[in-house]
Amino acid sequence: MSFDSILELPLGWAYLTLFVVVMLRANATYWVGRLIVAGGRRSPKIERFLDGPTMARAEKFSRRWGVLAVPLSFLTIGIQTAVNLSAGALRMPLSRYLPAVTLGCMIWALIYSTVGLAAIQAVFLALAASPWALVALAVAVAILLGVRRFQKRASAAVAPEQDRAGQG
Structure with a gap:
């Protein structure tokens, strides 16, 4: 099922489908972060990512906003995955992570099932103009x-x- 076919569904089903997909993805990323820190063999590619600029931005963003970084990351482009990964790597308690990621996933699904990325890009273009x-x-x-x-x-x-x- 492609993203376009999801958006062709009735609004409620499109929202629910996108919510489930992003919730699964974000939680999987969180658990990958926990596993990476727990040890195991790390490839040079993973080490470069963990020490790279995206993770540095995500960690700075997380330090500044705390648990709010998780739902706020769903409004950004480029650090959402890194924030969820760092939440796992930093062993954010599930009692804080799950409500935060649920809120972020709800916001993300709402944006993408209604106005989508095109509307967000239009706002940025209007601001630039x-x-x-x-x-x-x-x-x-x-x-x-x-x-x-x-x-x-x-x-x-x-x-x-x-x-x-x-x-x-």
Whole structure:
């Protein structure tokens, strides 16, 4: 069954089919990551991949976003597999991984069964064609990063106060 034939199915069946396929693939990737780290013989090709730039980006992405890296990776192109592999390699607990990967797979299946990659590419092309759209996107990203930084600083300031309160 090809991707195009899946998209010819009624929406519910297309969504369900894509969800099952991506869920199987993502979980298989997670378990491959766990097996690679558990030992066994590694080929030079696997070693190059594990030490390569894609895994480095995935690990940086995972360190920054924590467990949210898993569902967020389904919105990216190029590091989704590496994030799932690194989640396995880092032995992310299944109690965290399974809800995160399920959410990511649901999002991915929704995108691909409805608007698909063509719509996502159209958005990027529109952004590239309009300097104002790029400015708006940059402002939105700057606001999100500012809010995230503010939240981190606020939580870091609260932590010492909670420690002092617990010692009294």
